[in-house]
Amino acid sequence: MMIWRFIPFKQLSAFENMAMDEAIFRENQRRDSPPTLRIYSWSPPSISLGYFQETRNEVNVSACSRYHIDIVRRPTGGKAVLHEHDLTYAVIAKEHNPLFTPDILGTYRIISGCIAEALSELGITTEMSVDGRTSGEESLKAACFSSPSHYELLVNKRKICGSAQVRSRGVFLQHGSILLDFDPVKTCTLLLPQHGNREKQIEKLRESVTSIYEHIGSEFSTAKICHILQRSFEKKLGIELVEGGLTAAEGILMARLIKDKYTNDKWNIEGKGALHGS
């Protein structure tokens, strides 16, 4: 049975979370490392932007400041996500890992299958979207959860889990956000373009996004949901998740990425100087 490393649940800052994921991703490119699964949350609440997003076009920066929301740019693609009541996962593995398929979208499908299994165990039935993200989207375009993408998970056509990837040197990092709870009003204030009819935007978000709590309440603790997710990955992929921490090299690189990249506005706000961490 294939062994994966599982980094146990932790609540960290946006800067620490992104630096840790990128450090694992970069070190995996240099070594014959086993795949890694992380499940985590964000404190303080934060907005993560996709690699190519224009911060000031997508995020209400002054509202974020008022709400004490950190802003960080992800190494992965996709759209902006508010991380306040969510669980984020990161999977880092070689592209040629036999558990995954040759096509890029196959990775999304397989990992979404693991999340769907966990949600099913919680009593939530999901279906997978098959539409790809395109450049033609207009209103609500900033918010990741307002537009289903490839193999993302929906409950009655409303998105509950979104995901995004980066690939380099034969390794992929996939991020996904599983909503525990959803506040369309706050999301609209922080994420969406501040033009058009705000009430309609909120209504559209309400119609297109859902959360775990909306379906089953908050009876399951975060620890319990993490445990179910962990078991679902093991069951669906036929792997054993073994708890572990960062290697020394990953820890050193994480510290460097926090200092030089993820607490640097040049990266987070301007998206400049991609500082690849190599």
Place this chain on the structure above:
Amino acid sequence: MKVFPDDLLYNREHSWVRVEGELATIGITDYAQENLGEILAIELPEVDSYVERDEPFGTIESAKGVFELMSPVSGEVLNVNEDILDDIGIINSDPHDTGWMIVVEMKDLEELDDLLDSREYHDFVIKEAEGD
């Protein structure tokens, strides 16, 4: 299967090079663009900056994710294709020609010895597709 032009050299990260003296024009292969799907955004280095062999020279976002572009050679960037910044669809429609990305003045021509010719690259992508 795709046809890869004979006058180009290729690396295993699916970039191609057209060599004219010490100048290397670099882009991504038709195989790469097809796997990536519709390309939505690109980030390329600035003129006068340096790229290193087997290090990222740029980043692409497609409908499927973000992908780092690995440079097949080292050297100074002399030119960047402004046309693809204006119309990014060129990378999908004409990756081996007008979809070129940068021109580099190579600092070590021996780096070319490690690249694949069109036949070797063709075999490499077949093996990669089968092995995956």
